[in-house]
């Protein structure tokens with residue numbers, strides 16, 4: 207396994223210990239050992255290698271067959287998502303690839319407000335958070351336009367805003383730029399870079415991965431390279447090109 211050095215940044219906020227997932231006899235994840243402490247971590251790997259499944263372990267959308275995950279985020283203490291799925295889903299904001307699966311209300315402001323409903327906030331606090339979340343992703347001036355008038359990139363950012371408004375301690379993004387053109391990709395990239403919480407994302411966009419602090423290559427459910435972006439992405443390119 208290739209493990210080029212990566213600069214340490216802060217405390218470990220997520221640890222995977224021997225995570226294995228078997229579904230109908232098929233090994234989806236195997237021997238995943240990770241201790242994440244970097245602000246930005248990218249998972250890369252071929253289609254079907256297990257990236258989305260690994261991300262889903264963060265909030266118990268997937269529960270390992272064996273091994274375990276421990277989150278240690280500000281305000282949560284040590285937390286096993288499999289044992290405390292509700293707490294994990296409060297602490298971990300999860301954004302899916304397709305924003306249209308997540309954005310359901312007619313306007314951005316209403317959509318973000320919907321995500322806050324279960325927090326039962328006083329109206330003024332809810333409105334404040336809606337405005338703040340939209341401002342954080344550069345959509346302050348689009349708060350009340352019909353969602354259909356937003357670009358795909360802006361809809362992706364709206365999905366991020368709706369998740370950020372709930373105050374997650376960690377943001378997990380599954381292929382956030384896959385559906386986007388270069389301009390919208392840049393928009394999402396810049397927004398992610400500016401966030402003040404850790405972000406773990408899966409991507410086929412090697413530019414997005416290169417801007418992260420650490421890159422993890424997943425192949426057939428295993429971690430095969432892990433470390434600083436430049437050397438690890440070289441390993442990944444060679445793996446994909448069959449050299």
Ligand SMILES: Nc1ncnc2c1ncn2[C@@H]1O[C@H](COP(=O)(O)OP(=O)(O)OP(=O)(O)O)[C@@H](O)[C@H]1O
Nearest residue numbers: 229232234251252253254255256257258259260408
């Ligand atoms: N619940 C499940 N039942 C059966 N097979 C599953 C299940 N979840 C995942 N798989 C299989 O596990 C493998 C990994 O899937 P996963 O979606 O995690 O890959 P991925 O790396 O995110 O792929 P992509 O880049 O195409 O999104 C695939 O072969 C998928 O079909």
